[in-house]
Amino acid sequence: MASNTLTIEEYREVAPKGTVDLLLRLAERVRGRRFLHVNSTRSGGGVAEILNRLVPIMTDLGIKAGWEVIEGDPGFFATTKALHNALQGMEQALTVAMLEHYVDVNRANAERLRPTGDLILVHDPQPAALILARPPEGKWAWRCHIDLSAPQRRVWAFLRRFVERYDAAVFSLPSFAQRLDIPQFLVYPSIDPLAEKNRRMSRQEIQKTLDALRVQSDKPILLQVSRFDRFKDPVGVINAYRIVKRYHDVRLVLAGGGATDDPEGAEVLNEVREVAARDADIYVLDLPADAHLQINALQRAATIVIQKSTREGFGLTVAEAMWKGKPVIGGATGGITAQILYGVTGYTVNSVEGAAYRIRYLLGNPPLIRRMGAAGREHVRRNFLITRHLQDYLSLLVRLTA
Amino acid sequence: MAQPAPFIFFGCIELREILGLRARDERELMEQLERAPLGSVYYHTHSVFLRHHQVTGAYPNDFANWVASQVRDQVLGERLAVVDPFAFGSLEALREELVSIIDHHVATLHPVPRVVFGDPFFFVQSHVIEVPAGLEARTLQEFRRCLAEVDASAIYLHTLESRVWRGQPHGDFAGWVERDLGLPSLAGAIARINPYLGGLEQARTRMLQLLDAALREAEPASGL
Known part of the structure; x- marks a missing residue:
């Protein structure tokens, strides 16, 4: 389905009862208002992925929704990458010249784009300094998708002087926010139930996809989907699987990417392959970034989904798995704790042993697996679908432009 | 009348x-x-x-x-x-x-x-934005039908939000049933439903049971 043809009516079947009507009526209050999104890329990454879906639906709802993308040279994007890492706590060296270039590129983009609207939502640090050129009319909000809880202080002090010129900031979790002198709103990210990664699949289609991946489905499948990154603790997942394997004959699938464009990712992948060696029931799949259908099929084929991160952003793979009716066992960190209702849709755990215990517990209780899966799907339906995201953004439009 | x-x-x-x-x-x-x-x-x-x-x-x-x-x-x-x-x-x-x-x-x-x-x-803290649900009732029968299908956020707004922020000590539903339908006993029973114990869906179910009972009792009469 081409994203620019998306309509709100397509979501009536999957959204909670009454939600689409509520959205249509909410949209009536802001019909014709201009809502402009600005970010740094039109494809790749979670922000572009969701904007590709949100903007057409907003347009369908009668909002004059727009989406602009800033441009920059390699030096600019090297700086914003370092900014991004430093804001998430990694030590980075940012020179005065780099920061000046960041501001200059933002000024040039402001001149080129001349962003105007009733509400301009600027996503993430890359275009944050566009605010320097804001016109007198319209409200500006900064949408921060990253974890700002423990930033490199000097870098945050640099960015903060732009952020505090906005009318509001929006964060994905309260723990990701910083103290600011402007109102801060909470908007969880979301998944799109109609996107390739989450759409309904037939049994045959799932099986065909698993066959293509050479993953056998004759035993219960434990699955973790994530980049090959130490913070996702893939080795910990294998260790938990080995404890479980003493009691239950299961397969483990570790599916992810990030090994091709990230030297550390490649290192972690090699380590995982080494640890998994000679166990035919462990599958380590290094998938390309656009393997949405494969991920969908794996999540649907899994018995239990694991997200045993030791550090995590929001971790939307949890919502993706719950949407497919799977109980999730996740590390007690970041957005995982906001998504898993402990004992209702899954469990949060703090160790390999904790993960192993909960996997065993669930495998020994098939009715509980089904009950938790069903509860998880309903929890996601209400709290983590794109329709709720739309409600939040329209509410922001109502609130800031009333 | x-x-x-x-x-x-x-x-x-x-x-x-x-x-x-x-x-x-x-x-x-x-x-x-x-x-x-x-x-x-x-x-x-x-x-x-x-x-x-x-x-x-x-x-x-x-x-x-x-x-x-x-x-x-x-x-x-x-x-x-x-x-x-x-x-x-x-x-x-x-x-x-x-x-x-x-x-x-x-x-x-x-x-x-x-x-x-x-x-x-x-x-x-939250800022609650009210949105018309597109449903309205003039009789108890219509009220029952609307209550069964309305988004759960309406139950929240008319039972919790109205008590705390809009000075309706018994909630909007009970207030209307007493004031406009003249059914104080049913209104009292609705007002006593405490969503705090079981959540909105349980409150909805309990209200529907009360309405069904009232409708059964009132069957010979018309207009409800």
């Missing part, structure tokens, strides 16, 4: 605001609770039902859940959980009760229990 005014159903959407107040131990929780806006007290004790239409955590308010699951202090968790917001005439009185419970509890404890591995408590 004049036609009763219709009951117009509204749903709602909440926009959540992060207040920048946080607590890592029980004394901080008490101190921040004392200074937090009443909207935040409301958010953590009432609007939890807007996010979870059934009681999904161990306890039905955020303070009790945090103390029990993050601080791992089951005793204070239980003491906070048993506080029934419906028993308080104002949010200020509710806040006072919660603060008193924590104060009394920490007075005997050295050191004060704190989060070691868990998350801090973050104070949030």
